[in-house]
Amino acid sequence: MHVLIINGSPRVKKFSNTDKIIARFAEGFCENGNTVDVFEVSDRKQWDDIRAAFAVNKDIIIALPLYVECIPGLLLEFLETVDPKNDGTKLSFILQSGFAEGAQLRCGEAYLEKLAGYLGCEYGGTLVKGDNFSIRLTESEDQDRQTVPYRQMGVVFAGKGSFDDEECRKFTGPEEFPLMVRLLIGFVFRTLAKKNFTKASQAWGCDKPLDYRPYGQEN
Amino acid sequence: MILIVNTTTDTSITAEIRELNKDVEIIEAGAMKISNCIGCNYCWLKTPGVCSIHDDYEQILKKIIVADQLWVISDTALGFIDHKGKNIFDRIMPVVTMNLKFKGKQMRHIMRYDKRTDVGIIYTGDADREYLERWNSRAALNFDSNSLGVFPVSEIKEAVSCMY
Numbered sequence: 345m346h347v348l349i350i351n352g353s354p355r356v357k358k359f360s361n362t363d364k365i366i367a368r369f370a371e372g373f374c375e376n377g378n379t380v381d382v383f384e385v386s387d388r389k390q391w392d393d394i395r396a397a398f399a400v401n402k403d404i405i406i407a408l409p410l411y412v413e414c415i416p417g418l419l420l421e422f423l424e425t426v427d428p429k430n431d432g433t434k435l436s437f438i439l440q441s442g443f444a445e446g447a448q449l450r451c452g453e454a455y456l457e458k459l460a461g462y463l464g465c466e467y468g469g470t471l472v473k474g475d476n477f478s479i480r481l482t483e484s485e486d487q488d489r490q491t492v493p494y495r496q497m498g499v500v501f502a503g504k505g506s507f508d509d510e511e512c513r514k515f516t517g518p519e520e521f522p523l524m525v526r527l528l529i530g531f532v533f534r535t536l537a538k539k540n541f542t543k544a545s546q547a548w549g550c551d552k553p554l555d556y557r558p559y560g561q562e563n
Numbered sequence: 564m565i566l567i568v569n570t571t572t573d574t575s576i577t578a579e580i581r582e583l584n585k586d587v588e589i590i591e592a593g594a595m596k597i598s599n600c601i602g603c604n605y606c607w608l609k610t611p612g613v614c615s616i617h618d619d620y621e622q623i624l625k626k627i628i629v630a631d632q633l634w635v636i637s638d639t640a641l642g643f644i645d646h647k648g649k650n651i652f653d654r655i656m657p658v659v660t661m662n663l664k665f666k667g668k669q670m671r672h673i674m675r676y677d678k679r680t681d682v683g684i685i686y687t688g689d690a691d692r693e694y695l696e697r698w699n700s701r702a703a704l705n706f707d708s709n710s711l712g713v714f715p716v717s718e719i720k721e722a723v724s725c726m727y
Contacts, residue, residue, distance in 0.1 A: 355602035412652045413701040417599040421646035443670045451701045458691060462641045520668045533663045541661045548609040555660045556611040557675060559625050
């Protein structure tokens, strides 16, 4: 089986969380001799090649980060230029986000199911998972902890040809956190997470507080 | 202040709104240079509140943070607002901070400013209105505000009746 994977993230490949996810997913998918071609929408120079690949491939996955509850503007701009197919192509999606709960991604997922139809493709389901914000901020084992689970999803996709699978649905994790967990995570947000974000910010050369108001306090 | 950002090149829509309601601030963004968000996270971590892309969006952002209402006028594609309309929403990330909290049962970013800006959409062409309603209600969570609704241009009077 050969799958075309389009990285729909607008972030450059080097820093793309979606790219790291695709790499792990492809490891699992390619275990038994399957093959992938991967393109990046963030690189406009590839757009002609992606359109050509989209036209001839019958199994396609678009992997993307959730941007304001739906697909990123740049991916939308690209897809506006793609000719719908109507040749039985199966289009599946890997939808990932920073927010951790499954419920955060459902509105975006609902659009992707419709999008497959607009593009004249059969819908092969969406692999939904959040809590991926810090992939770019981490390295080695810390990054692996977030990305390696996608390898198994590649194995499942290779066997099933879609994400319409119980194991994929479970992969999402909790739809929402129970109250006690929210209180605990809320505490972490106010303490450790805040400290870590401030540290990351300083490492990026920032000398302002994270809640700085550059355009004044006028409101 | 009621802010209207017209991402289409059809200025007759904004002319009609102006005729019905003089008390609106209109930005004709159809020919403006407004990039997509590139997800660099600079507005959260490197230059808090400031977008790394210095294009025509900057003036829009400065208005949004003092507006009571934001209306985006957008063309449509693939059943949704088109990329020019979506980019207006994707680029609002500087209005929230990196810090997180739970709002109700779900995680949200802590807002950078005190103002709460409700959001509405006016669209041309064909769209899945029911989905757009759902999406705009979710999009409003990013402003810690409420949806003002989603209206095709044929219902512009209904949209304007919400502008107060």
